[in-house]
Amino acid sequence: MNGTLAWDISGCRVPYNCIDICPDTVYDESEEIKNENLEAALN
Numbered sequence: 001m002n003g004t005l006a007w008d009i010s011g012c013r014v015p016y017n018c019i020d021i022c023p024d025t026v027y028d029e030s031e032e033i034k035n036e037n038l039e040a041a042l043n
Contacts, residue, residue, distance in 0.1 A: 005020070005021040005022075005023060005026060006018045006019070006020055006021075007019050007020075007021060
């Protein structure tokens, strides 16, 4: 909704039983995860 990510915390896929997460927060607050296998496959 409104460009946010929705996380279903119940696992029941009920649209009104989720939390909305701002994509900017996900980008700014996430840790970088390195995946050597993916990087090797792309090179």
